[in-house]
Amino acid sequence: MSSHNVFNLIRIFAASILITTLASPSLLLAAGSARPVLVTTIFPLTELARGVVGQRAEVRQVIPPSAEIHHFQLTPSDLKLLAEADLVIAVGGGLEPWLVKLEKSLRKAQTARTLRFIDYLRSADYRALRQDDPHVWLDFEADRILVGRLVEELCALDPEGEEYYRERGRALSAELSALDARFRQELGRCAGKEMIIAGHQAFAYLATRYGLVPVSLSGPQPEAQPGARRLQDIIRLVREKNIGAVFYESSEPPAYASTIALETGVRFYSLSAGVNLTRDQLQENKSFLELMADNLQILKKALGCE
Known part of the structure; x- marks a missing residue:
C-alpha cells in the first residue's frame, strides 16, 4: 500500500473518531433544547433550506460560497459542523465524495440523516434527471420537489413547527414556479x-x-x-x-x-x-x-x- 493511501486511511480514521466523539450524547444538547440544525454542502441548497426554515431552525453551510466545490477538502471545524447536524442536505451524484466516506461514522454516532438531492429525485422517478450531471439545482422544478421533501423532513424533526414550515414551503415553491415561468416565457x-x-x-x-x-x-x-x-x-x-x-x-x-x-x-x-x-x-x-x-x-x- 502506498504512503499516500496510508495517509488517507489515517485521515478518514481520525475523522471517524472525531465525529463519534463530538456527537456523543454527553456533548449534545438535550432533546428539544435547541432549534433543529441543518447542514448543507453548497449555496443553492442553503438558500432553499433557509427559505423553508426561516428563523425556526439553523442552517449552516460546509463549503464556503467562494470555494471551488469540486476540490473541496474537509477541515476539523467542518467535521464538528457535520457532527452537530440533525439533517445533512447534499447534492449527491459524486459532487461530495468526502461525505460518503464519513457517513458510516455519522450513522454509528446516531447523528444526522442525509438527504441527497439526486437520490431523492431518482426515487421520485424525476424524468428530467441527467446521467452523470450533478448540476441539478439549476432545474427549478427539481428545486420545488426538494423543497417539498425538506418540508416533510422538518415536520418530522420539529412537529410543533409544521404549519410554519408548510406555509413557508408553499411560498418558496410559488417563487420557484414564477421564476420557472419567466424563463420559459422569455427564452x-x-x-x-x-x-x-x-x-x-x-x-x-x-x-x-x-x-x-x-x-x-x-x-x-x-x-x-x-x-x-x-x-x-x-x-x-x-x-x-x-x-x-x-x-x-x-x-x-x-x-x-x-x-x-x-x-x-x-x-x-x-x-x-x-x-x-x-x-x-x-x-x-x-x-x-x-x-x-x-x-x-x-x-x-x-x-x-x-
Missing part, C-alpha cells in the same frame, strides 16, 4: 437556440428545460480538459450557424470564451451556476434566485430574446 422567443458553453457543461439542466441546445467544450465534470480538436469544432459551429454569443461560468477564467470570441468575432458573457460566487456577488449579498434572474437577463440579451 421561448429567442432568435438563437444554441447555448455555447466555453468550459464544462454546467448549464445543461437550465438550457434543456427552456428549449435551448447546450453545447460545451467538455462534459459535466470540470476536471475534463477540452482538446484542441474540440475547441476547433466549437469555433467551426459558431461560424457555420452564425451564433452570436458564447458563455462561460462566472467563477472560472474566460480564457476559452475569449479564444472563441477572438476567432469568430462573437461576444462572450458570464453566467452564474449558483455556487462559487464572485467577489461582487458576495458583496452584493446576492440570493440564489437573484443570481438566476440575472442569468435570465444575460441570456435574453445574448440570444436575441428581447
Whole structure:
C-alpha cells in the first residue's frame, strides 16, 4: 500500500473518531433544547433550506460560497459542523465524495440523516434527471420537489413547527414556479437556440428545460480538459450557424470564451451556476434566485430574446 493511501486511511480514521466523539450524547444538547440544525454542502441548497426554515431552525453551510466545490477538502471545524447536524442536505451524484466516506461514522454516532438531492429525485422517478450531471439545482422544478421533501423532513424533526414550515414551503415553491415561468416565457422567443458553453457543461439542466441546445467544450465534470480538436469544432459551429454569443461560468477564467470570441468575432458573457460566487456577488449579498434572474437577463440579451 502506498504512503499516500496510508495517509488517507489515517485521515478518514481520525475523522471517524472525531465525529463519534463530538456527537456523543454527553456533548449534545438535550432533546428539544435547541432549534433543529441543518447542514448543507453548497449555496443553492442553503438558500432553499433557509427559505423553508426561516428563523425556526439553523442552517449552516460546509463549503464556503467562494470555494471551488469540486476540490473541496474537509477541515476539523467542518467535521464538528457535520457532527452537530440533525439533517445533512447534499447534492449527491459524486459532487461530495468526502461525505460518503464519513457517513458510516455519522450513522454509528446516531447523528444526522442525509438527504441527497439526486437520490431523492431518482426515487421520485424525476424524468428530467441527467446521467452523470450533478448540476441539478439549476432545474427549478427539481428545486420545488426538494423543497417539498425538506418540508416533510422538518415536520418530522420539529412537529410543533409544521404549519410554519408548510406555509413557508408553499411560498418558496410559488417563487420557484414564477421564476420557472419567466424563463420559459422569455427564452421561448429567442432568435438563437444554441447555448455555447466555453468550459464544462454546467448549464445543461437550465438550457434543456427552456428549449435551448447546450453545447460545451467538455462534459459535466470540470476536471475534463477540452482538446484542441474540440475547441476547433466549437469555433467551426459558431461560424457555420452564425451564433452570436458564447458563455462561460462566472467563477472560472474566460480564457476559452475569449479564444472563441477572438476567432469568430462573437461576444462572450458570464453566467452564474449558483455556487462559487464572485467577489461582487458576495458583496452584493446576492440570493440564489437573484443570481438566476440575472442569468435570465444575460441570456435574453445574448440570444436575441428581447
